[in-house]
Amino acid sequence: MVRSPLFLRLFSAILLTLGLFSSAVYLLSVPLIEEKAYEIERDASRTILDNVFELVSKIRGGLEEQRTATVESYKTRLRDMVSAAAGYIDHVHSRADRGEITREEAKRQVAEGLQALRYGSDGYIWATDYQSVILSHPSPDYQGHDKSDLRDNTGRYILPTIIATARREGDGFLTYPWWRPNGDERAPKLSYFRDLPQRGIVVGTGAYLADVDAEVERRKAEAIEDLRQALRNLRIARTGYLYIFDSANRMIIHPNANIENTAFGTLVNPVTGKPIAEELKIAAARGEPLTYLWDKPDDPGNYAYEKISWVRHFQGFDWYIASSVYVEELRRSSVVLGNRILAIAVALMLTGGVLGYVAVRRLVGPLRRLADTAALVRAGDLNAESGIRRDDEIGQLAAAFDAMVGRVRGNIATLDSRVRDRTAALEDANTRLRAAVASQDTARRALAEAEARQRVILDAIPASIAGLDCAERLTFANRRWAELVGRSKAEVIGQPLAAIVGRRAHATLSPHLDRCRAGEAVTFEYSLPRGGRTLITKTTLIPHTGADGAVAGLFVLTLDITDEKQTERQLVEAQRLKAVGQLSGGLAHDFNNLLSIIIGNLSAARERYAGVEGLDAYLEPAQRAGRRGADITGRLLAFSRQQPLKPEPIELCGLLRDMAVLLRRSFPSNIAITVPGEGPDASPPNVWTIADQTQLENALVNLAINARDAMPDGGRLDIAVARRTVMAEGVADSPPPDELPFDEPVRPDDYLELRIRDSGSGFTVEALARAVEPFFTTKAQGSGLGLSMVYGFVKQSRGYLRIDSVAGRGTTITLLLPRAEPAPHRADTAPPPPDALDSGWRGTLALVAEDNDDVRQVMRQQLVELGFSVVEAASGDEAAELVEQIDGLSLLVSDIVMPGLSGIELARRARRLRPDLRVVLVSGFSVESGEPPPDTVILGKPWDKRDLVAAIGRIGDPAKTPAATA
Structure with a gap:
C-alpha cells in the first residue's frame, strides 16, 4: 500500500500544498497584522486624548453657563429687593398723602427703613432724588449729600447716568466701579435701579461682580481637581499616561503629584537639544505626534527608549493636553500576535500531514480492491464482487459496480418476465386515463356553478x-x-x-x-x-x-365616497373656524388689556379735570369709542368661545314671546314676526334649554337684525321651536336630504331645535361659505361680528348651527341647543349700589397682582382714589411672597392669567394664609383655570371705576352666590 504510485503522489501533493499555504499566510498576514495592531494601539492613545479634550471643553462650557446663571440669579435678587423697597416707600408716602404723618416724617421713615434693609454679606438699598442728592445710604459719607460728581473709570458721571436711564426707561442695570465696604479699593459693581415718578425718587441696590467671579473660580478649581483624579487613574497601554501643562510651561496635571505646579520648560529633548515643552507645542499646532527618546523608571538617565506623544491645545484655558507612551509597548501586542500566528501555522502543517496520510491511505486501498474485481469481470467471471461496504463515494461506486454486474446477470434471466409486466402496466394506464376524462367533465360543471355564484356575489x-x-x-x-x-x-x-x-x-x-x-x-x-x-x-x-x-x-x-367627502369638508371647516377663533380670542385678550388702560385713564381724566371747560366734549366720544371697542372684543371672545358664561335653565318659548314684543316695537310695520305660542288657540310647548340667558338674547337679537336688514321692502320673520333627539345612527326626524348638514357631526343627546327663517335676499354661495368668519360682512356698514358671535356662543354652549340660504329666496338659521329639565323660577337679585364700598376701608392696604404694567397702574390709581394703600406685584409668584411677608393686607385684586401662579391659584393660597382677605379676580376670559375660592368676585375686562366699586362692595354679601361676576 505504501509503495502505491497513487498514494505517493497524493500524499506528496498534500504536504507541498500545506507548506506553501502556511508560508504564504505567514508572510502576507503577519507583517500587516503587526503594523495594523501598532496603528490601532497608537490611534487608541489619540482617541483617549481627544476624549479628554472634549471633557475639558465641556468643563469650560459648564463654567460659562454657571457664570451666566449666577449673574441672572444676582439680577433676580436685586429686582426682588428693589420691588420690596419700592412698596415700602409707596406705603410710607401714602400715609403722608392721607395726612397721617408729615412729609418730613415720611422722608425720615423711608431713609431709616431703607438703611435697616440689609441682605447677604454686604447688600444694602440706596435712594436718590432727581438732583443726585442721596436720600438713603448706610454710609454717612453719602447720606444727604449731592454726589452728582462721582465718575467711573471712563469719566462718565455715575448718578446722573442712572437717574436719566431710570426716568427714560423706568428701570435698568448699570455696571460701574465702587468702593467695597471698609476698604479703599474700587471694584466693578452691578446695580439695579427703578424710577418712582410719583415720588420723584430713584431707588436701587447692587452686587460686586468679584463675588460672581469668585464663585466661578471655585467651580473651576473643583472641576480641575476632578479631572486630575480621572487622569491619574487613566493608562495607555501598560505605563502610558496623560498630562496637562499651560502656555507658561507650568505642569497643571501629571500622574506624579511631585511634578505638578513645577516648571516644565527646563526639560530638554536629548536628541534635538531643544526644550521638550516647545516641541510639544509645535506638534500641537501641526496636529502631528511627537516622537523622541526618553529614559525609563527602571533605567534612569539612559535616554535610549523611543516615546510617542499626541498633543492638543485647548485655547479656552490656554492648556496643552498631551499623551505619553513607549513605542515598544504599542508594538508588544503586535509581536505577541505574530508569534501566535506562526505557532498556529506550524501546528496546522503537522495536523494536516497526519490527516492527509490517513485520508490518502483510506482512499487508495478500496480503489485497489475495486480494480482487482474489475479485472476478474473483464476475464468473464460475472459472479465476482468487490466486497467493499462503505457509506462514502467509494462505497457508492463499489455498490454501483456490484449492482451493475448483478443487473447484467439478472437481465439475461428475466427479459421475458419484464415484457409481460410492461404489457399489463400499459393496460392499467389506459383505465386511469378514462377515469381522468370523466373527472375533468365533473370539474368543468363545478367551475360553471362557481362562476354563476361569483356573478351573484359581485352584483350584490x-x-x-x-x-x-x-x-x-x-x-x-x-x-x-x-x-x-x-x-x-x-x-x-x-x-x-x-x-x-x-x-x-x-x-x-x-x-x-x-x-x-x-x-x-x-x-x-x-x-x-x-x-x-x-x-x-x-x-x-x-x-x-x-x-x-x-x-x-x-x-x-x-x-x-360622496358622503365621506361631505363629512371631511365639515370637519375641515370646523377646524378652520376653531383656529380663527383661537386667533380672535388672543386678539380680544390683548385689546381688553388696552381698553382697560384707555377706559380707566379716560375716566380718571374726566373726574380729575371735570372743571376744564370744553374738555368733556373730547373725552365723551373717546369713552364711547372705548365702550364700543369693549363690545367688539366681547363679540370676538364670543366667537372664540372664551367669553365668561353663566349657563342656567331657560324656558325658551317665554323668552321668545318677550323678545317678540320688543322686536315688533323697533321693526318696520311691513315685517311680520311669528313666535311659538302666539294666537288665540296656540298652546306654547313647555321647553327648556341650558344656556347663558343674556348671550342667548344677544344672539337672537343679532339674527333678527340681520333678517330685518335682508328685507328692506318687508317680509316675514318666523321663529319655531321643536324637540330633537339624536340617536347613534343620526338625527331623529332628520331634515330632507337636500338641506345642509350642521357645522359638525351631532353628538347623540336630547336637543331643542330653534329655527329663525326670513324671506329676505339670502346669501350668495360665496358669502354663505364665509358667513361665520369674523369681520366678514355683506352690509355697507357693519362690523362683521354678528354671526361670528352667534357661532361662538352656540359652540361654547355645546350646540350646533346650520345655515340654509339661496340668493333671493331667504335664509333659515337652525340652532341645536342642549335640552334641560324645567326649573323653578328664581327671583332676580338686584346688584349692589355703586356706593356699596364701606368707608371703613379707607387707609387699608391692598395688593394688586397684574403682569401688564399699564393695566396695573390703572388699577392702582383707582384703588388709591378710593382710599386704599397699594402694594404692586408683577406676577403670581411675587404676589404670593408679598402675601406671606406683609401683615395688614385687607384686599387682593389679581389678574387670572399671569406668569407663574395663576390668579385662581394665588387666591387659594392667599385664603389659606389669610382667611379674612377679600379677593377680586380680573379677566376677560371664561374661568377655565379651576374653581375660584368662595366669596370671590370676578371683574371683567375692560372695566371702569364704578365696576370696581361694585365688585369690592359685593364681597361678603350673603345674597350673592360664590364666585359672583361683577
Whole structure:
C-alpha cells in the first residue's frame, strides 16, 4: 500500500500544498497584522486624548453657563429687593398723602427703613432724588449729600447716568466701579435701579461682580481637581499616561503629584537639544505626534527608549493636553500576535500531514480492491464482487459496480418476465386515463356553478367592479358598475370604455389607464353628475399579468365616497373656524388689556379735570369709542368661545314671546314676526334649554337684525321651536336630504331645535361659505361680528348651527341647543349700589397682582382714589411672597392669567394664609383655570371705576352666590 504510485503522489501533493499555504499566510498576514495592531494601539492613545479634550471643553462650557446663571440669579435678587423697597416707600408716602404723618416724617421713615434693609454679606438699598442728592445710604459719607460728581473709570458721571436711564426707561442695570465696604479699593459693581415718578425718587441696590467671579473660580478649581483624579487613574497601554501643562510651561496635571505646579520648560529633548515643552507645542499646532527618546523608571538617565506623544491645545484655558507612551509597548501586542500566528501555522502543517496520510491511505486501498474485481469481470467471471461496504463515494461506486454486474446477470434471466409486466402496466394506464376524462367533465360543471355564484356575489356587494382587456374593452362588469354608467350589463360587455363613459371622461381617465397598463396599481378620485347631484367616486385600477409577466388586462374597483367627502369638508371647516377663533380670542385678550388702560385713564381724566371747560366734549366720544371697542372684543371672545358664561335653565318659548314684543316695537310695520305660542288657540310647548340667558338674547337679537336688514321692502320673520333627539345612527326626524348638514357631526343627546327663517335676499354661495368668519360682512356698514358671535356662543354652549340660504329666496338659521329639565323660577337679585364700598376701608392696604404694567397702574390709581394703600406685584409668584411677608393686607385684586401662579391659584393660597382677605379676580376670559375660592368676585375686562366699586362692595354679601361676576 505504501509503495502505491497513487498514494505517493497524493500524499506528496498534500504536504507541498500545506507548506506553501502556511508560508504564504505567514508572510502576507503577519507583517500587516503587526503594523495594523501598532496603528490601532497608537490611534487608541489619540482617541483617549481627544476624549479628554472634549471633557475639558465641556468643563469650560459648564463654567460659562454657571457664570451666566449666577449673574441672572444676582439680577433676580436685586429686582426682588428693589420691588420690596419700592412698596415700602409707596406705603410710607401714602400715609403722608392721607395726612397721617408729615412729609418730613415720611422722608425720615423711608431713609431709616431703607438703611435697616440689609441682605447677604454686604447688600444694602440706596435712594436718590432727581438732583443726585442721596436720600438713603448706610454710609454717612453719602447720606444727604449731592454726589452728582462721582465718575467711573471712563469719566462718565455715575448718578446722573442712572437717574436719566431710570426716568427714560423706568428701570435698568448699570455696571460701574465702587468702593467695597471698609476698604479703599474700587471694584466693578452691578446695580439695579427703578424710577418712582410719583415720588420723584430713584431707588436701587447692587452686587460686586468679584463675588460672581469668585464663585466661578471655585467651580473651576473643583472641576480641575476632578479631572486630575480621572487622569491619574487613566493608562495607555501598560505605563502610558496623560498630562496637562499651560502656555507658561507650568505642569497643571501629571500622574506624579511631585511634578505638578513645577516648571516644565527646563526639560530638554536629548536628541534635538531643544526644550521638550516647545516641541510639544509645535506638534500641537501641526496636529502631528511627537516622537523622541526618553529614559525609563527602571533605567534612569539612559535616554535610549523611543516615546510617542499626541498633543492638543485647548485655547479656552490656554492648556496643552498631551499623551505619553513607549513605542515598544504599542508594538508588544503586535509581536505577541505574530508569534501566535506562526505557532498556529506550524501546528496546522503537522495536523494536516497526519490527516492527509490517513485520508490518502483510506482512499487508495478500496480503489485497489475495486480494480482487482474489475479485472476478474473483464476475464468473464460475472459472479465476482468487490466486497467493499462503505457509506462514502467509494462505497457508492463499489455498490454501483456490484449492482451493475448483478443487473447484467439478472437481465439475461428475466427479459421475458419484464415484457409481460410492461404489457399489463400499459393496460392499467389506459383505465386511469378514462377515469381522468370523466373527472375533468365533473370539474368543468363545478367551475360553471362557481362562476354563476361569483356573478351573484359581485352584483350584490356595495361596490362597482369591472374588467378591461389591453384594448380597453369591457370583459366583465357587475350590476352596480353598469348602473353607475347608466347602462345594463348586456350593453357594456364587449364595448370600448370610451364609448361607455364618453370622450371627455375617457380623456380624464386615460393617464391613469396608461399607468396601470405599465404595471402600476393606481388609485384616484373622479366626480361625475348623476340625478341632479355630483357623485364623488374613488377608483382603483389593478393590472392583471399573464403567464409571460406582461399586463393582460385591468381590474376596476369603484366606490361612492360622496358622503365621506361631505363629512371631511365639515370637519375641515370646523377646524378652520376653531383656529380663527383661537386667533380672535388672543386678539380680544390683548385689546381688553388696552381698553382697560384707555377706559380707566379716560375716566380718571374726566373726574380729575371735570372743571376744564370744553374738555368733556373730547373725552365723551373717546369713552364711547372705548365702550364700543369693549363690545367688539366681547363679540370676538364670543366667537372664540372664551367669553365668561353663566349657563342656567331657560324656558325658551317665554323668552321668545318677550323678545317678540320688543322686536315688533323697533321693526318696520311691513315685517311680520311669528313666535311659538302666539294666537288665540296656540298652546306654547313647555321647553327648556341650558344656556347663558343674556348671550342667548344677544344672539337672537343679532339674527333678527340681520333678517330685518335682508328685507328692506318687508317680509316675514318666523321663529319655531321643536324637540330633537339624536340617536347613534343620526338625527331623529332628520331634515330632507337636500338641506345642509350642521357645522359638525351631532353628538347623540336630547336637543331643542330653534329655527329663525326670513324671506329676505339670502346669501350668495360665496358669502354663505364665509358667513361665520369674523369681520366678514355683506352690509355697507357693519362690523362683521354678528354671526361670528352667534357661532361662538352656540359652540361654547355645546350646540350646533346650520345655515340654509339661496340668493333671493331667504335664509333659515337652525340652532341645536342642549335640552334641560324645567326649573323653578328664581327671583332676580338686584346688584349692589355703586356706593356699596364701606368707608371703613379707607387707609387699608391692598395688593394688586397684574403682569401688564399699564393695566396695573390703572388699577392702582383707582384703588388709591378710593382710599386704599397699594402694594404692586408683577406676577403670581411675587404676589404670593408679598402675601406671606406683609401683615395688614385687607384686599387682593389679581389678574387670572399671569406668569407663574395663576390668579385662581394665588387666591387659594392667599385664603389659606389669610382667611379674612377679600379677593377680586380680573379677566376677560371664561374661568377655565379651576374653581375660584368662595366669596370671590370676578371683574371683567375692560372695566371702569364704578365696576370696581361694585365688585369690592359685593364681597361678603350673603345674597350673592360664590364666585359672583361683577
